[in-house]
Amino acid sequence: MPNLSNSNEVNAEGDIFNETDQIRDKCLQDLKQWLSEVSLNARTEDKYLLPFVRGCKFNLSKIQRKITNYYIMKRDRPEWFSNRNPLLPNLQDLIKLGVFVPLKKYHDNKMVIVIRTAAHDPKRHTWDDLSKAGMMILDVACMENEVAQTNGVIAIFDMFGMGFSHYRTLTPTLIKNIVFAWQNYHVRPKQLEFINSPIYINVALNIFKSFMTEKMKGRVKVHFGGVEKAHTIVDKEILPFEYGGNEGSFESLGNFWFEKLLEYKDWFRDDERYKAS
Structure with a gap:
């Protein structure tokens, strides 16, 4: 992982959700007991359960629902969760492209992720390719950084270049599946910020929002104007060069994440077997 600053680790008496050793251990014990009785074929190591536990604020029924949805999604979306090899040309291109x-x-003790929705060529790469690459990176980022579990993520969606060739393949079914993933992944999406927004963005966003919970709808914010709008969301200095920041280019960030995913190549292969039966 890059040298992340302002990190917020959860201590033994963590102050994010009043987490204590006793509360955490009891919740994990109850969760593992439940997992032993259902057919989700889920990972049961603490490091893989804690993101769900913290994301649901130790509410066991919410944790069970989210884990169930997650492992069903892994079963039902093979286009996202099978053959997750970063060396595949279609994935490698997207990852390196940034x-x-x-x-x-x-920023504010939250992980910041920039998603450039139209940086790819829709004639070469599909939305499923983008989703697959993005979730691979998100898996690794969350494994290596507790802050994504505890304080959550700020997602900045750069809409620059979005045209008909991109929109025409965004079917309602695909949008529904993407929103389902946002709401059931093992990370806390705290802000969904759209920059470089076209004037007609609300037409597309209304479809996305139709599948969102009320809580998630409240986290969506649309910004009209150029990349300088990103400076109103997070500190300018932490942004890539292309956005006027000081923290490398999208090319360098893409190359970093490609090398990082290569380190997890065996993990991705093994992870495919964990899905609902």
Whole structure:
């Protein structure tokens, strides 16, 4: 992981959700007991359960629902969760292009991720390719940084270049699946910020919002204007060069994440077997 600053680790008496050793251990014990009785074929190591536990604020029924949805999604979306090999040309191109990049530094103790929705050529890459690459990066980023579990993520969607060739393949079914993933992944999406927004963005966003919970709808914010709008969302200095910041280019960030995913190549192969039966 890059040298992330302002990190917020959860201590033994963590102050994010009043987390204590006793509360955490009891919740994990109850969760593992439940997992032993259902057919989700889920990972049961603490490091993989804690993101769900913290994301649901130790509410066991919410944790169970979210884990169930997550492992059903892994079963039902093979286009996203099978053959997750970063060396595949279609994935390697997107990762190196920097279409989905967690930044090097946090803002307000939250991980910041920039998603460049139209940086790819829709004739070469599909939305499923982008989703697959993005979730691979998100998996690794969350494993290596507790702050994504505890304080959550600020997602900046750069809409620059979005045209008909991009929109025409965004079917309602695909949008529904993407929103389902946002709401059931093991990370806390705290802000969904759209920059370089076209004037007709609300037409597309209304479809997305139709599948969102009320809580998630309240986290969506649209910004009209150029990349300088990103400076109103997070500290300018932590942004890539292309956005007027100081923390590397999208190319360098893309290359970093490609090398990082290569380190997890065996993990991705093994992870495919964990899904609902």
